[in-house]
Amino acid sequence: MDMFTGLDDAAKGIPRLTDMQAALRLTGAQRDEAKWGLIFISPWLIGFALFYFAPMIVSFLFSLYDFVLSAPDEARFVGLENWRRMLAEDPNTWEALFVTFKFALISLPIGMVSAFLLAVLLNSKHLLGRNVMRTLFYAPTMVPLIAAILIWSRVLNPQTGWLNQMIEVTGIQAVGMDGLRWLDDPNLIYIAYTFIGLWGIGNAILINLASLQGVPTELYEAASIDGAGWLRQLWSVTIPMVTPVIFYNLVLSVVGLLQYFIVPYVLNGGNGYPEGSTNFYMIYFYKQAFPFQNMGYGATLAWFMFIIGLGITIFLFATGRYWVYYAGENK
Amino acid sequence: MAALQSNTWNEYEIGRRRRNLLLTAAVTLFALAILAIYLMPMAYGVITSLKSKAQTSDPGAPVWPAEAVKFSYEGDNYDLLQVPTESGIRHWALVKKGRRASQFIDPANVAAGLIDWEGNWRQLQPVREFAVQWDNYPRAWNTIDFARLLGNTLMYAFITMFGTVAASSCAAYGFARFNFPFKNLLFMIMIGTIVLPPAVTLVPTYAFFVNILGWGGTWLPLIVPAMFGNAYNIFLLRQYFLTIPREMEEAAQIDGAGRIRTFVSVILPQAVPALTAVSLFHFFFAWNDFFGPLIYLAGNRDANPITVGLTEFNGLYSSETQLILAAAVISMIPPLAIFFLAQRVFIQGIVVTGVDK
Numbered sequence: 001m002d003m004f005t006g007l008d009d010a011a012k013g014i015p016r017l018t019d020m021q022a023a024l025r026l027t028g029a030q031r032d033e034a035k036w037g038l039i040f041i042s043p044w045l046i047g048f049a050l051f052y053f054a055p056m057i058v059s060f061l062f063s064l065y066d067f068v069l070s071a072p073d074e075a076r077f078v079g080l081e082n083w084r085r086m087l088a089e090d091p092n093t094w095e096a097l098f099v100t101f102k103f104a105l106i107s108l109p110i111g112m113v114s115a116f117l118l119a120v121l122l123n124s125k126h127l128l129g130r131n132v133m134r135t136l137f138y139a140p141t142m143v144p145l146i147a148a149i150l151i152w153s154r155v156l157n158p159q160t161g162w163l164n165q166m167i168e169v170t171g172i173q174a175v176g177m178d179g180l181r182w183l184d185d186p187n188l189i190y191i192a193y194t195f196i197g198l199w200g201i202g203n204a205i206l207i208n209l210a211s212l213q214g215v216p217t218e219l220y221e222a223a224s225i226d227g228a229g230w231l232r233q234l235w236s237v238t239i240p241m242v243t244p245v246i247f248y249n250l251v252l253s254v255v256g257l258l259q260y261f262i263v264p265y266v267l268n269g270g271n272g273y274p275e276g277s278t279n280f281y282m283i284y285f286y287k288q289a290f291p292f293q294n295m296g297y298g299a300t301l302a303w304f305m306f307i308i309g310l311g312i313t314i315f316l317f318a319t320g321r322y323w324v325y326y327a328g329e330n331k
Numbered sequence: 332m333a334a335l336q337s338n339t340w341n342e343y344e345i346g347r348r349r350r351n352l353l354l355t356a357a358v359t360l361f362a363l364a365i366l367a368i369y370l371m372p373m374a375y376g377v378i379t380s381l382k383s384k385a386q387t388s389d390p391g392a393p394v395w396p397a398e399a400v401k402f403s404y405e406g407d408n409y410d411l412l413q414v415p416t417e418s419g420i421r422h423w424a425l426v427k428k429g430r431r432a433s434q435f436i437d438p439a440n441v442a443a444g445l446i447d448w449e450g451n452w453r454q455l456q457p458v459r460e461f462a463v464q465w466d467n468y469p470r471a472w473n474t475i476d477f478a479r480l481l482g483n484t485l486m487y488a489f490i491t492m493f494g495t496v497a498a499s500s501c502a503a504y505g506f507a508r509f510n511f512p513f514k515n516l517l518f519m520i521m522i523g524t525i526v527l528p529p530a531v532t533l534v535p536t537y538a539f540f541v542n543i544l545g546w547g548g549t550w551l552p553l554i555v556p557a558m559f560g561n562a563y564n565i566f567l568l569r570q571y572f573l574t575i576p577r578e579m580e581e582a583a584q585i586d587g588a589g590r591i592r593t594f595v596s597v598i599l600p601q602a603v604p605a606l607t608a609v610s611l612f613h614f615f616f617a618w619n620d621f622f623g624p625l626i627y628l629a630g631n632r633d634a635n636p637i638t639v640g641l642t643e644f645n646g647l648y649s650s651e652t653q654l655i656l657a658a659a660v661i662s663m664i665p666p667l668a669i670f671f672l673a674q675r676v677f678i679q680g681i682v683v684t685g686v687d688k
Contacts, residue, residue, distance in 0.1 A: 030510065036590045037509025043498035044505075044521065047559020052524055055532035055539075062534055069538060121365070126351070126358040133362055135674055140369065142670040144619050146638045147659035150645055151376035154652055159390045162375045166368075175390070199372075203681050210682040255526045262621050266642050282530065289534050290626050299534040306531040313526060 056306075062299035069293035082300040093301070096284040097308075099277065104257040107194040112249055115201040116242070119208030120234070134209070141202025149266045152196045156182040163195075183267065186277040193263055193278075204249045211245040212238065243324045251316055258309050261286065281305060380471075380656035381463045387652040391456070398462035402438045411438070411458040414448060422458045423448075464653065471657035474648070479633065480640040487550055487624075487636060488617035491557035495613050496606060498560035503568035504594050508580075524562045529622075537626065548631035553623045564609045567680060571605035572598060608680030611673060615666055637662050 038045070063082050067075035086093050121127065122134050140148070155161045158174075158181045167174035174180045182192035215238060223233045239246075261282040264270060270287060272279040285305065289298025379387055381396040400411040402424035409424040414435060423435035426445060433452045434445040471477070505511075506518055540552035575598060583593045599606070621638040628634045635643070641662060645655050670677060 033509050034511035037505045037511035037514070039590075040505025040509065040594070041502045041511075041517070042505075043558075044502035044560045044562075044565060045517070047498070047556065048520070048524065051536060051556045051559065052527065052532055055535045058535035059531055059533075062538075069542060072542060118365075121358070121362055124358050126355045127362055128355060128359045133366065135671070136366055137369065138674075138678075139667060139670070140373065142615070142666045143373070143663045144638065144666060146619075146621065146641045147376075147663045148372075150641065150655055150659040151372050154379065154387075154656065155372040155375050160388060162371060166371070198369075206678055206681050251526065255528065259528055259530065265625075266645065269646070285530055286626075289537070290629070295534050295538055302528070302530040302534055305528050309526070309528050 059299045060303055062296050063303050065296045067294075067296040069295050075296070078296070082297050083304075086297070086300050086304060092279070092284055093304070095276065096279050096281040099279050100258065100260065100281045103190045103193065103260065103280070104254070106190045107197055108250075108253055108257065110194050111197055111201055111253065112204070112246065114198060115204035115249065116208050116246065118201075119205050119212055120238070122205065123209055123212045134206075137205060138202040140199040143199060145200070145262055146266060148199050149196060149263055152192075152199070153183065153267055156192055156195070158182070158184075184274050186275045189274060189277050196263055204253075207245050207249065208242060211242040215241040240325045244326060247316070247320050247324045251313060254312050254316070255309055258282070258305055258312075376656050376660055380467055380653055380660050381465070382467075382653050383462075383464050384651060384653055388650075393459060395461060396463045397459040398464075399457040400460050402436070404436050404441065409436070412452065412455040413458055414455060416448075425452055425455075428452055467653045467657040468661065471654040472661065474654060475640060475644045475658050477637075477640075477658065477661060480635060480637045483550075483634055484618060484636040484638075487553065487620070488614050490554055491617055492610055492613045494554070494558035495561050495564060496610050498558060499564035499609065500568050500599065500602070500606065501594075502560050503565045503572055504598060506565065507569045507572035508577075521562045521565060525566075533626075540627070546627070548628060548634065550624075550628070550634060552627045553620070561613075564613065567609055567612075568602065568605055571602055575601050604676050604679070607673070607676045611669065611677050612680060614669070618666055 064077060064079060065075050066078045066081070118137060122130060122137060124130075127133060143151075155163050158164055158179050159176060161182075163182070164174040164180055167180065180188060182188050182195075219237050219241070220233055223237050228236065259282050260280050264278040264280055264283055265286075268278060270278075270283040272283075281301075282305075285298060285301040288294045288301055292298075378394070378396065382392075383396075383398055385399075386392045386397065400422075401408040402411050403409075404424060404426060409426050411422050411424050412435075413420050414423045421437065423437050423446065425433055426436050427434035430451065432447060432449045435448055436445055437443060506514070506521075536552070536556075541547035544551075546552050579597050579601075580593050583597045588596070619638060620636065621642075624634075624636050624639050628636075628639065632643070641655075641658055644658060648654060
């Protein structure tokens with residue numbers, strides 16, 4: 001079932017009227033149908049106009065003003081000054097973008113590969129108690145993010161945390177102030193944040209799993225007859241067949257990572273600790289717009305984030321044609 | 332000849348079964364090992380929330396909740412330590428601390444009086460016994476005023492749940508069953524809002540709610556927009572409505588039922604699984620909502636939900652690990668409980684939104 005199931009030709013603007021009589025008779029019914037359709041979607045339509053469309057436009061207008069919320073009367077039009085300042089003068093913007101992308105490059109592949117591999121594991125016919133296992137692997141995703149962060153921040157404690165103590169058992173020196181200081185070391189912090197993120201991949205696992213179950217068994221049988229082993233089947237049959245889901249997860253993850261905020265905010269209040277490595281873009285936007293109440297500059301940062309997100313999404317959709325497989329599509 | 336063939340076939344079959352059995356054992360054990368590592372922090376959270384404060388910061392303390400044993404002597408309480416003596420390790424109470432030598436009392440033989448012991452008492456391990464600090468839970472609950480946080484979160488979750496489900500199902504029905512101009516375009520725009528960063532609309536919305544309407548410090552800026560539905564929920568419900576056959580609606584209309592009547596009494600009762608899934612999604616979203624309450628409720632601590640309350644608590648009482656973890660564990664019980672009870676509807680909903688697109 002694709003996104004547009006149920007949208008017939010009429011909705012796509014292709015007239016289907018064959019004779020005048022029918023056209024006249026149908027128009028009344030169609031008009032009635034259109035009226036009711038609009039009535040039913042009106043909650044969303046009004047909400048969209050009020051809380052998406054209008055604020056987006058106003059947000060852009062805000063970006064042309066020097067406007068501090070506590071002194072609305074002193075707002076003045078500055079043209080593209082905010083944009084110039086953001087792109088050319090403010091080193092924090094680029095630092096925040098750099099930090100966000102650096103984290104994304106570490107966390108995104110780890111998260112997506114883990115979700116895929118866990119789905120493969122949970123789909124294995126050799127796994128006993130599959131349903132119980134699936135439920136248990138999903139459970140951490142149900143843990144409220146704040147609770148997860150608070151627990152992880154203690155699990156990652158260099159001295160009393162269980163992670164270092166478990167690593168120590170394998171013979172690697174991890175415990176102690178000269179051991180693995182996950183949340184204090186700028187070289188480890190992204191890995192630590194990625195661990196916390198791994199507690200939220202349940203949805204990605206489930207969607208991968210559903211997609212794996214949809215791969216026709218004939219394909220595996222055919223590959224097996226051709227002498228393909230397990231790994232070869234995974235690479236040449238499974239992965240191409242689940243690329244739509246990988247693509248979907250990728251788009252959602254990228255959009256989510258641009259807005260990465262809660263973990264650094266809860267762990268250090270958004271102060272960038274350690275050594276500015278957690279000055280994410282959304283943290284910077286939050287500080288400008290809310291604690292500092294810089295509505296004009298905040299709106300500029302938000303619009304820039306939107307443009308970057310849109311750019312990446314368009315890029316992904318454009319390149320997706322080359323690596324995402326859709327069944328029933330001719331190549 | 333035939334016997335020989337059947338023999339090799341049997342051997343082949345036995346070999347295949349043995350291989351399968353080995354593979355099953357290996358895969359299952361591997362999955363269990365991964366699961367243990369994956370769930371380890373949860374066990375850590377629960378176990379540590381039952382420890383005493385002293386134990387949470389002591390790297391040498393045992394993994395399980397334990398407490399140092401005290402011995403009462405002449406009206407005072409003294410720590411029981413594991414003291415190495417000529418006759419093995421004895422459990423003695425440290426009465427008089429000294430750098431080079433200390434005086435102990437043997438609880439088994441109090442009459443013998445103080446025993447002198449040469450050595451540094453700081454290097455001795457205390458005697459511990461298994462002791463669960465259940466008390467951490469009521470203490471965390473009261474310190475953080477959990478009842479108030481819970482009340483705020485539940486109020487927000489339920490009001491917006493009914494609002495968003497009602498509005499989303501209306502809109503989903505509109506998209507599923509009616510033709511109207513620009514339907515395709517509007518539907519695309521709606522899907523597009525799912526990936527729109529909320530930040531881009533946030534600044535003017537905030538200025539409008541806080542400066543013009545004066546809603547700062549209240550829940551209204553979070554409740555009112557939810558009353559207009561949500562793209563994700565609309566999409567999920569629409570997919571479900573499309574699977575409901577049209578015959579029943581047509582029958583209802585022939586019986587003279589209007590559009591709204593048909594929707595309420597024919598469609599909605601058939602969509603209970605999807606409505607449940609959407610309600611659950613919204614409940615979990617509301618339970619976790621952090622950014623909205625953080626900015627709109629700033630300055631009004633009484634209105635805080637659990638998420639913001641927990642974060643503040645963590646900042647103020649960062650040394651009270653056991654209380655913070657107890658509060659964190661309390662906050663994860665309702666969503667986990669609901670998930671375990673309603674997992675089938677829930678998982679179905681996630682799969683529908685993910686795979687159908």
